[in-house]
Amino acid sequence: MKINTDLLEIPVRNLRKSGTRTFLTLIGVIIGIAAIVSLLSIGQGLNVAVEKQFESLGTNTIFVIPGGASRGLSTIKLTDSDISQLENVRGVSTAVPVYGAAAIMEYNGKKMNVQVSAADGKKSSIFESTGYFDVQEGRTFSKNDSDAVLIGDKIAHTYFDRNIIPRKIITLNGQQFTVIGILKPQAQSFGGGPNTGTSIFMSLEAFNRIAKDIYPSIIFVKTFSPSDVNYAVTAMKDILEKKYGKKSITISSADELLNQVNSILGLITLVVAGIGGISLLVGGIGIMNAMITAVLERTREIGLMKALGASNTTVLLIFIIEAGLIGLIGGIIGVLIGYGLSIIISTIGSGAGFALTAVISTEITVGGIIFAMIIGIASGLLPAIRAANLDPVIALRYE
Amino acid sequence: MLMKSNEMIRLENVSKVYGIGEVEIKALDCVNLKISANEYVSLMGPSGSGKTTMLDVLTTMMKPTTGKVFIEGVETTKMTNSELASFRGKKIGFIFQTFNLLPKLTALENVMTPMWINGVARAEREPRARALLEEVGLGDRLNNRPNQLSGGQKQRVAIARALALDPNIIVADEPTGNLDSKSGVHVMEILKDLHKKEKRTIIVVTHDESIGKQAERRIFIKDGQVVGNKGDGNKVCQLSGTNKIK
Numbered sequence: 001m002k003i004n005t006d007l008l009e010i011p012v013r014n015l016r017k018s019g020t021r022t023f024l025t026l027i028g029v030i031i032g033i034a035a036i037v038s039l040l041s042i043g044q045g046l047n048v049a050v051e052k053q054f055e056s057l058g059t060n061t062i063f064v065i066p067g068g069a070s071r072g073l074s075t076i077k078l079t080d081s082d083i084s085q086l087e088n089v090r091g092v093s094t095a096v097p098v099y100g101a102a103a104i105m106e107y108n109g110k111k112m113n114v115q116v117s118a119a120d121g122k123k124s125s126i127f128e129s130t131g132y133f134d135v136q137e138g139r140t141f142s143k144n145d146s147d148a149v150l151i152g153d154k155i156a157h158t159y160f161d162r163n164i165i166p167r168k169i170i171t172l173n174g175q176q177f178t179v180i181g182i183l184k185p186q187a188q189s190f191g192g193g194p195n196t197g198t199s200i201f202m203s204l205e206a207f208n209r210i211a212k213d214i215y216p217s218i219i220f221v222k223t224f225s226p227s228d229v230n231y232a233v234t235a236m237k238d239i240l241e242k243k244y245g246k247k248s249i250t251i252s253s254a255d256e257l258l259n260q261v262n263s264i265l266g267l268i269t270l271v272v273a274g275i276g277g278i279s280l281l282v283g284g285i286g287i288m289n290a291m292i293t294a295v296l297e298r299t300r301e302i303g304l305m306k307a308l309g310a311s312n313t314t315v316l317l318i319f320i321i322e323a324g325l326i327g328l329i330g331g332i333i334g335v336l337i338g339y340g341l342s343i344i345i346s347t348i349g350s351g352a353g354f355a356l357t358a359v360i361s362t363e364i365t366v367g368g369i370i371f372a373m374i375i376g377i378a379s380g381l382l383p384a385i386r387a388a389n390l391d392p393v394i395a396l397r398y399e
Numbered sequence: 400m401l402m403k404s405n406e407m408i409r410l411e412n413v414s415k416v417y418g419i420g421e422v423e424i425k426a427l428d429c430v431n432l433k434i435s436a437n438e439y440v441s442l443m444g445p446s447g448s449g450k451t452t453m454l455d456v457l458t459t460m461m462k463p464t465t466g467k468v469f470i471e472g473v474e475t476t477k478m479t480n481s482e483l484a485s486f487r488g489k490k491i492g493f494i495f496q497t498f499n500l501l502p503k504l505t506a507l508e509n510v511m512t513p514m515w516i517n518g519v520a521r522a523e524r525e526p527r528a529r530a531l532l533e534e535v536g537l538g539d540r541l542n543n544r545p546n547q548l549s550g551g552q553k554q555r556v557a558i559a560r561a562l563a564l565d566p567n568i569i570v571a572d573e574p575t576g577n578l579d580s581k582s583g584v585h586v587m588e589i590l591k592d593l594h595k596k597e598k599r600t601i602i603v604v605t606h607d608e609s610i611g612k613q614a615e616r617r618i619f620i621k622d623g624q625v626v627g628n629k630g631d632g633n634k635v636c637q638l639s640g641t642n643k644i645k
Contacts (some may be wrong), residue, residue, distance in 0.1 A: 247498040309488015311481035
């Protein structure tokens with residue numbers, strides 16, 4: 001049997017001539033693919049956002065967190081000599097402890113809970129590339145800023161009934177501080193960094209005024225190069241666990257954390273996309289239903305085609321190609337709409353302060369279209385086989 | 400295998416049996432039949448006589464239980480289904496009582512259908528279909544769909560379609576059954592022309608005496624057997640197991 005372009009033209013014509021039914025069947029596939037594509041696109045976008053966060057810290061960054069996996073419940077008090085020991089580990093260029101505490105902020109007659117973070121001014125250059133200290137108003141830290149604070153965007157604009165602007169005085173735990181800058185609003189991150197919108201940053205000296213008996217909640221360690229990371233992690237673990245006991249400290253390289261977060265995100269994305277896949281399943285059933293009905297309605301037509309010389313294979317191919325085309329066209333439109341949706345979602349989300357981007361990737365595009373086509377062909381297979389095996393004599397006389 | 404010159408269709412000891420054992424129905428019983436080139440034949444018989452089965456078998460739409468069917472000297476009973484389909488498409492043109500046009504296609508597209516099925520070159524299809532429709536007087540109806548045509552017009556489209564591959568054999572099953580008398584006459588005129596002018600072999604199956612007698616030769620079928628025709632007797636068939644066709 002010759003392979004010729006009729007086998008494409010005739011199914012296309014058949015689909016066109018059953019316009020409404022084809023359209024309705026298409027909708028099922030389009031919705032299914034659009035759901036999956038948009039979810040995958042957003043999911044990949046989340047991965048990208050997280051990676052960006054980690055990138056700004058650098059791949060040669062290590063996080064040392066006292067306590068086990070649960071932050072904040074730790075009573076391990078790392079000392080300055082501990083920090084020095086860490087800095088002496090081969091490959092480590094600097095270890096910057098960050099101190100944190102909750103405090104009560106008072107301004108304009110109102111009191112609110114805030115999170116205060118402080119780091120040694122001499123070492124804080126590690127954070128410069130992260131953009132955490134980028135200001136939208138005022139200025140960032142310079143020397144002799146022992147009473148200065150940087151406050152987050154949300155604190156400045158939403159916490160109190162009045163906006164806070166630079167040079168204003170605020171009170172933290174009864175102590176007065178001068179606001180020197182308002183931080184730029186930062187997109188909500190997913191495990192990649194602090195939520196600067198509701199934070200206040202100050203120098204270590206300033207911090208000593210509002211919190212006694214302070215100890216680091218996290219230590220950012222930088223190595224000279226990414227290749228130093230693995231050794232440094234092991235060595236630092238040894239040192240600290242010897243002193244404080246096993247499982248007393250969690251040390252993760254930026255890469256590790258990134259991988260962990262990405263794999264969780266990846267899993268969530270897959271599960272959610274899988275749920276979206278349910279609607280695609282329904283779409284596939286729709287195709288099958290449409291094809292079964294088509295075969296039934298076209299029974300006499302099939303008998304006629306066989307009388308006119310069509311082989312069983314020809315009939316089979318015509319129906320399979322019709323079903324496959326519905327999948328293909330539905331897949332293409334679904335992918336386009338899916339991306340459109342994800343762009344809309346990410347635009348709205350970004351506006352609301354979430355780090356959402358829509359990722360358009362070849363894999364999602366090609367995968368989505370091919371998957372839809374396969375669903376089409378698979379759904380149309382049984383009806384097509386039925387059509388191919390119809391007895392022409394009986395089919396021709398079918399009422 | 401000797402082919403008698405100008406033999407178009409030959410049935411040799413053909414039987415068609417449905418069911419098994421006690422519930423056997425012999426639709427065709429040991430039929431021997433020869434139709435020559437350029438003959439105009441009518442097949443007649445009451446309902447239940449087996450004439451429909453006879454039609455199905457001699458057009459190769461159905462394989463007999465035993466016996467052989469030859470079309471233009473070629474034995475078809477041993478062909479595979481796909482060989483048969485292809486062979487039939489080129490050798491036989493069909494006309495049905497209920498027209499069997501594809502409802503969503505135009506007259507032109509209907510006539511082109513056998514062409515794409517049987518691999519006619521693309522460039523030839525439309526000109527040929529146009530010419531055929533003009534021949535049957537429907538040159539101004541090329542783009543009409545069946546629901547925009549009268550019964551007589553539909554049957555003429557069907558005739559044009561039957562001629563698409565220029566077959567030697569035209570088979571018409573009750574061609575005027577669904578037509579008014581005027582259209583019926585017109586259709587029979589066309590069949591006559593196909594016979595006389597174009598020298599094709601015409602087989603008309605009918606129960607209508609007035610239609611049947613327009614043929615040169617009438618073949619009567621009763622109880623699955625051919626009765627009272629020229630040239631063929633009812634030979635005694637050997638219904639042995641080895642003759643059975645799968």
